[in-house]
Amino acid sequence: MVSSASSRLGYLFKHAQQRMAQLNAAALAPYDINGRELAVLLVLSDHEPPSQQQAADRLGVDRTTMVALLDALETKGLVTRRPQAGDRRRNVVELTPKGQQVLHDATAASDQAERELTSALTKQEARQLRTLLQAIVEES
Amino acid sequence: MVSSASSRLGYLFKHAQQRMAQLNAAALAPYDINGRELAVLLVLSDHEPPSQQQAADRLGVDRTTMVALLDALETKGLVTRRPQAGDRRRNVVELTPKGQQVLHDATAASDQAERELTSALTKQEARQLRTLLQAIVEES
DNA sequence: TATTGTTATACTCTATAACTATA
DNA sequence: TATAGTTATAGAGTATAACAATA
Numbered sequence: 177m178v179s180s181a182s183s184r185l186g187y188l189f190k191h192a193q194q195r196m197a198q199l200n201a202a203a204l205a206p207y208d209i210n211g212r213e214l215a216v217l218l219v220l221s222d223h224e225p226p227s228q229q230q231a232a233d234r235l236g237v238d239r240t241t242m243v244a245l246l247d248a249l250e251t252k253g254l255v256t257r258r259p260q261a262g263d264r265r266r267n268v269v270e271l272t273p274k275g276q277q278v279l280h281d282a283t284a285a286s287d288q289a290e291r292e293l294t295s296a297l298t299k300q301e302a303r304q305l306r307t308l309l310q311a312i313v314e315e316s
Numbered sequence: 317m318v319s320s321a322s323s324r325l326g327y328l329f330k331h332a333q334q335r336m337a338q339l340n341a342a343a344l345a346p347y348d349i350n351g352r353e354l355a356v357l358l359v360l361s362d363h364e365p366p367s368q369q370q371a372a373d374r375l376g377v378d379r380t381t382m383v384a385l386l387d388a389l390e391t392k393g394l395v396t397r398r399p400q401a402g403d404r405r406r407n408v409v410e411l412t413p414k415g416q417q418v419l420h421d422a423t424a425a426s427d428q429a430e431r432e433l434t435s436a437l438t439k440q441e442a443r444q445l446r447t448l449l450q451a452i453v454e455e456s
Numbered sequence: 457t458a459t460t461g462t463t464a465t466a467c468t469c470t471a472t473a474a475c476t477a478t479a
Numbered sequence: 480t481a482t483a484g485t486t487a488t489a490g491a492g493t494a495t496a497a498c499a500a501t502a
Contacts, residue, residue, distance in 0.1 A: 180358060180362055181355040181358035181362065181374065181375060182374075182450075184351075184355060184358070185336050185430050185433060185446065185449075187453075188446065188449035188450065188453055189332045189333035189336055189449070191376060191453045192329045193326065193329035193333060196325050196326045200326055211324075215321040216321075218320060218324070219321045221319075234321065235321060236334075283319070286324070293325065295455075296451045296452065296455050297448060304444065305325075305448045306323065306328065308437060308444070308445045309328035309329070309332055310322075310323065310328065311436045312434065312437070312445075313331045313332055314322075315436050316331070316335050
């Protein structure tokens with residue numbers, strides 16, 4: 177049915193992601209973070225301040241991967257770690273005021289990068305692309 | 317505007333690709349190839365047999381990456397390399413009969429994996445997803 | 457001089473296993 | 480015993496630099 181490499185979903189997802197990463201890198205450079213780090217900041221701001229493990233689960237990465245991500249963000253002064261009151265095995269991770277500011281500004285910059293990526297689409301098409309992707313991803 | 321990590325395009329592309337890779341791995345296991353190798357076979361069958369560099373360009377990878385990919389496919393007896401008649405710096409890469417058979421069968425298996433990935437979508441939605449992704453990727 | 461394929465090397469992202477401190 | 484965070488390590492996947500053969 178589908179007979180060219182460039183129309184396979186695997187190829188399309190991969191190259192779309194690479195292009196998004198490039199645009200994000202350019203847009204986020206002024207804030208000294210990358211797209212993955214912005215995703216971490218977003219996870220930390222989503223609901224209650226999560227433990228490292230909860231943050232890792234929400235992002236779909238291993239807890240050992242989260243350690244290095246948070247090390248970098250902590251060094252930059254964007255997040256803090258402190259033992260949870262009731263269970264001192266856990267670290268509660270929170271955004272610093274600077275982290276909240278960077279999150280706000282960087283999200284706006286990344287929104288612009290997303291608009292660049294979808295500049296060949298109408299607004300409605302861009303919305304539907306996001307909706308269709310969410311339907312695929314949330315199922316797993 | 318968009319305020320959760322799981323609704324960012326970067327996150328969605330990445331996780332969609334990971335899920336596609338998982339489904340492809342399961343579907344292609346009987347043919348002893350992975351999704352990347354299937355993409356190479358597809359590129360080789362697209363038009364005229366290309367040189368390694370042309371194949372790499374079409375797939376969007378470096379020529380040094382293509383060397384290892386073709387080494388594996390050649391070991392499995394799916395492709396052959398021979399110097400091009402007019403320019404012996406180049407290797408013409410072609411599918412063997414076995415490579416053509418594997419391409420045919422593996423493509424059918426991967427088509428099924430793609431249908432699994434998009435099982436939450438209508439056929440029309442799945443078609444549009446592919447169309448929208450192509451619009452984004454082909455632009456780069 | 458420039459290009460193609462190759463090799464050596466290094467870098468990024470990621471996960472597994474083992475350690476520690478806490479529970 | 481089990482869990483959260485950490486560290487060491489290893490495996491993909493990838494690109495850059497340097498080399499040989501050819502143009």
